[in-house]
Amino acid sequence: xxxxxxxxxVTPSEMRARIRSGEHxxxxxxxxxxxxxxxxxxxxxxxxxxxxxxxxLNPKPCPIVGMAANPGxxxxxxxxxxxxIRTDVPxxxxxxxxxxxxEVNDIRDxxxxxxxxxxxxCSFSFEEALLSDGLEIRNITEGKNVPMYxxxxxxxxxxRFHGNMVVSxxxxxxxxxxxxxxxxxxxxxxxxxxxxxxxPKAIGIHNIxxxxxxxxxxxxxxxxxxxxxxxxxxxxxIMAAKPPFCITHSPGCMVVTDLPxxxxxxx
Numbered sequence: 678x679x680x681x682x683x684x685x686x687v688t689p690s691e692m693r694a695r696i697r698s699g700e701h702x703x704x705x706x707x708x709x710x711x712x713x714x715x716x717x718x719x720x721x722x723x724x725x726x727x728x729x730x731x732x733x734l735n736p737k738p739c740p741i742v743g744m745a746a747n748p749g750x751x752x753x754x755x756x757x758x759x760x761x762i763r764t765d766v767p768x769x770x771x772x773x774x775x776x777x778x779x780e781v782n783d784i785r786d787x788x789x790x791x792x793x794x795x796x797x798x799c800s801f802s803f804e805e806a807l808l809s810d811g812l813e814i815r816n817i818t819e820g821k822n823v824p825m826y827x828x829x830x831x832x833x834x835x836x837r838f839h840g841n842m843v844v845s846x847x848x849x850x851x852x853x854x855x856x857x858x859x860x861x862x863x864x865x866x867x868x869x870x871x872x873x874x875x876x877p878k879a880i881g882i883h884n885i886x887x888x889x890x891x892x893x894x895x896x897x898x899x900x901x902x903x904x905x906x907x908x909x910x911x912x913x914x915i916m917a918a919k920p921p922f923c924i925t926h927s928p929g930c931m932v933v934t935d936l937p938x939x940x941x942x943x944x
Contacts, residue, residue, distance in 0.1 A: 696764070702767050705931045719924040744796065772923040821891070828842050841913060
């Protein structure tokens, strides 16, 4: 069980240390205010070029904020001097032939020098800007992981990688939704402006009360769901491509980096 923290109580380095020691194993939304968090995809080197192309062709759901310089690298430049991809994610998902085979808190025992790590931008980065503007983030208010859904929005394929976009959802009243869209548009490196606002069925979501990943949240009277491209999308592409082995983060359990969110904003 995760030890209690607040968004301002620890630095990213301290947060990674707590994750590394097993003190924090849950989602990272709301922690280390001011710093970029990232989704994770780790693939064998003979799949890495195609995955990179998939991300480049689908920058809204798959914006790359970091990539290992060489296969087997466990640190990525700029993420943090102490960063180790094998230990610094609260929960990892292990995939074999496109099937989820387990979730673990440490991947040192299964690491090898043929693996290439990608870090993909996360919507948690723009949540800070929304909160600063006085907008409520319902999943943070309710102490939950953000709700995420599969959609019928097709991604552009690249080699063996293909699939539909995954989105995260935050409910707002119409005026607040417009403000949210304006704010998120300043963060193209972490998904940017929402991809849909309103009727979930229009993008293939038939039960808004049942999230495919994360937790469902309350949608109050007068509020509408706002959907943003989500970094869980690569997991859907991985399931479709079926690489023999792959590692991702568990939804909501991100890498907390030393990169300030301000570097990703367009002023």
